Amino acid sequence: xxxxxxxxxxxxxxxxxxxxxxxxxxxxxxxxxxxxxxxxxxxxxxxxxxxxxxxxxxxxxxxxxxxxxxxxxxxxxxxxxxxxxxxxxxxxxxxxxxxxxxxxxxxxxxxxxxxxxxxxxxxxxxxxxxxxxxxxxxxxxxxxxxxxxxxxxxxxxxxxxxxxxxxxxxxxxxxxxxxxxxxxxxxxxxxxxxxxxxxxxxxxxxxxxxxxxxxxxxxxxx
Numbered sequence: 001x002x003x004x005x006x007x008x009x010x011x012x013x014x015x016x017x018x019x020x021x022x023x024x025x026x027x028x029x030x031x032x033x034x035x036x037x038x039x040x041x042x043x044x045x046x047x048x049x050x051x052x053x054x055x056x057x058x059x060x061x062x063x064x065x066x067x068x069x070x071x072x073x074x075x076x077x078x079x080x081x082x083x084x085x086x087x088x089x090x091x092x093x094x095x096x097x098x099x100x101x102x103x104x105x106x107x108x109x110x111x112x113x114x115x116x117x118x119x120x121x122x123x124x125x126x127x128x129x130x131x132x133x134x135x136x137x138x139x140x141x142x143x144x145x146x147x148x149x150x151x152x153x154x155x156x157x158x159x160x161x162x163x164x165x166x167x168x169x170x171x172x173x174x175x176x177x178x179x180x181x182x183x184x185x186x187x188x189x190x191x192x193x194x195x196x197x198x199x200x201x202x203x204x205x206x207x208x209x210x211x212x213x214x215x216x217x218x219x220x221x222x
Contacts, residue, residue, distance in 0.1 A: 023051060031059045044070070 046067035
């Protein structure tokens with residue numbers, strides 16, 4: 001049977017001797033992987049390891065100090081870039097400030113048009129505010145009149161349509177009444193609209209009878 005290798009569980013090794021052995025093996029393997037990475041990809045690596053006892057182990061294909069200095073300079077530059085806002089951020093911040101000021105001004109003007117926050121205005125500003133309110137009121141009244149006239153026109157059109165329909169219904173009712181009157185005159189005169197079927201020389205098989213040629217039997221359907 002083929003032996004299956006069990007996966008090592010990653011947790012702290014309690015046995016001190018086993019822990020030191022594992023540290024030594026894995027440290028050598030880590031430094032070997034770092035050396036291979038430097039050779040294959042032509043990169044600079046600075047690897048620093050402190051053991052549990054405080055002993056220092058390090059690896060770098062070039063000078064450790066040069067790699068650390070490069071790291072320090074890049075980190076300082078990146079921090080400076082983060083602290084200094086970009087040009088787009090400056091423009092966005094400026095636009096936000098302008099919009100905030102405009103919003104505050106519009107809000108104040110709206111409250112003043114409602115009759116609030118008027119104590120800080122002088123006579124000239126009050127006159128200007130009064131003129132603005134009067135101008136807006138004239139526009140509101142004009143728009144309201146236009147809406148009312150349009151609604152009245154619509155109602156008049158509906159009224160005219162209803163009048164036409166009323167006249168048409170009256171004409172139909174008059175025609176029906178005239179027809180009813182004509183039917184009443186026919187009834188008074190004894191004339192009824194009917195269909196007459198004349199049957200001559202009617203004979204019965206059960207009771208044979210003779211009829212004259214001049215006598216007819218009429219069936220009136222009315």
